[in-house]
Amino acid sequence: xxATGEDTLHFGVFIGNSRAMQLxxxxxxxxxxxAFPVLILGESGVGKELVAQTIHNNSQRRGNSFVAVDCxxxxxxxxxTEMFGSVKGAYTGAVHDRDGLIESAxxxxxxxxxxxxxxxxxxxxxxxxxxxxxxxxxGGNKIRPFTGRIIAATNEDIEQAVQRQExxxxxxxxxxxxxxxxPPLRDRREDIRPLAESFVASLGPELGVHCSIxxxxxxxxxxxxxxxxxxxxxxxxxxxxxxENRPMLExxxxxxxxxxxxxxxxxxxxxxxxxxxxxxxLKTIEMMGGDKLGAxxxxxxGKTTIFRKLKQYGLESSDGVSAAPSS
Numbered sequence: 138x139x140a141t142g143e144d145t146l147h148f149g150v151f152i153g154n155s156r157a158m159q160l161x162x163x164x165x166x167x168x169x170x171x172a173f174p175v176l177i178l179g180e181s182g183v184g185k186e187l188v189a190q191t192i193h194n195n196s197q198r199r200g201n202s203f204v205a206v207d208c209x210x211x212x213x214x215x216x217x218t219e220m221f222g223s224v225k226g227a228y229t230g231a232v233h234d235r236d237g238l239i240e241s242a243x244x245x246x247x248x249x250x251x252x253x254x255x256x257x258x259x260x261x262x263x264x265x266x267x268x269x270x271x272x273x274x275x276g277g278n279k280i281r282p283f284t285g286r287i288i289a290a291t292n293e294d295i296e297q298a299v300q301r302q303e304x305x306x307x308x309x310x311x312x313x314x315x316x317x318x319x320p321p322l323r324d325r326r327e328d329i330r331p332l333a334e335s336f337v338a339s340l341g342p343e344l345g346v347h348c349s350i351x352x353x354x355x356x357x358x359x360x361x362x363x364x365x366x367x368x369x370x371x372x373x374x375x376x377x378x379x380x381e382n383r384p385m386l387e388x389x390x391x392x393x394x395x396x397x398x399x400x401x402x403x404x405x406x407x408x409x410x411x412x413x414x415x416x417x418x419l420k421t422i423e424m425m426g427g428d429k430l431g432a433x434x435x436x437x438x439g440k441t442t443i444f445r446k447l448k449q450y451g452l453e454s455s456d457g458v459s460a461a462p463s464s
Contacts, residue, residue: 151187152335153328157320161188168315169195174267176312177290179319182366185290186250188317193246198286201245206238209254216259217275221266227276239272242285252312253293253304264308287312322363322370329359332367336374337386346378353388360417361393418446 151158168175169192177185186205193203211219218228222237239247249255255263266272270283289312298304322329333350341347350358363369373393374386381390422432433443 151184151191152331153325154331155320155325155328157325158328161317161319164315164317165192165195168192168317170197171315172286173314174287174289174312175315175317176295177288177317177319178295179290179292180321180366181292182368183319183321184367185292185319186248188319189246189248189250189288189290192288193248193286196246196286198245202242202285203246203248204238204242204285205248205250207250209251213256213259217262220263221272221274223275224277227274231276234274237272237274239266239283239285240274240281243283245285247285247287249287249289251291251293252289253291253295253298257303257305260305260308264305264311267308267311322366326359329363329370330355332370333358333374336371337378340371340375340378344375344378346382348378348381348384348386350374350386351388354386354391357388357391357393414446418443 151162165188175189175192177188179185189205190203193199206220218235218237220237220239222240223231223235225231225233249263266283267287271280272283273280293304295304295309295313299306299309322332333355337348337350358370358373365372373391376392377386377390380392418432418436421435422429425431425435429443429447430440433440436443
């Protein structure tokens with residue numbers, strides 16, 4: 138783990154010095170050089186594959202293959218051929234022996250992405266390969282050793298899936314030896330600024346755009362919940378860089394929901410904390426379909442507070458709640 142600069146902590150491809158991410162970094166360091174399986178949990182877009190790749194890159198296996206398999210994209214009818222390989226003549230069109238994805242990871246790392254989406258019958262076949270550390274190609278008789286390390290990831294609530302008998306308990310126990318939970322971006326907002334700034338810096342040469350982010354634009358980024366996590370943040374920043382193509386990204390350039398009208402432009406490019414609060418409350422109520430109590434829960438404030446604020450804004454009735462806030 139190494140620091141680059143006074144404020145921003147880097148670990149491989151990861152950026153951020155939140156306490157939650159520091160725990161992820163330290164866990165990666167602890168598990169990297171062991172051979173046991175690791176299960177990575179987290180929402181879509183948090184960077185689970187990057188965690189797996191970082192574990193591999195920090196291990197003694199880094200000189201060998203890192204093979205990523207999207208379990209949700211493999212057709213059940215082709216699963217055995219894709220995963221275990223096949224021998225010549227095993228089926229029509231099999232004109233030569235073929236390595237499977239598992240065998241391709243020998244000596245390296247096999248990353249099973251979205252393993253929670255794998256159908257139960259296929260889970261049993263995967264379990265046997267992991268448990269016995271061997272595979273047999275489709276149409277063949279020869280047993281081949283599997284020497285790769287297993288890292289799996291899912292955005293599913295895997296323990297609930299086990300209880301619902303949608304995920305095999307024995308496979309879950311086999312994978313859940315080392316465990317890393319990657320927190321969503323909304324739970325580590327202090328990382329939004331360094332991440333956004335790193336995207337501007339890294340994407341600049343690629344996009345041919347060199348710019349920075351204004352304080353008002355950064356406030357908008359830091360106030361958003363990021364349901365798509367780091368992937369969404371990167372997309373928003375890159376979209377703004379390409380579409381605006383100017384030295385400074387401003388508040389109105391940050392289009393958080395593509396296709397909607399741009400954000401309200403603060404007067405003279407400057408915005409007060411009160412106006413940010415007002416806009417956030419009204420926008421949340423609008424998103425909640427006028428449900429003020431639901432909006433209060435979403436914002437983490439009490440119902441007394443939200444009604445007091447609405448009275449302060451002159452919007453005690455629901456008639457004006459969905460209106461766009463004035464500057």
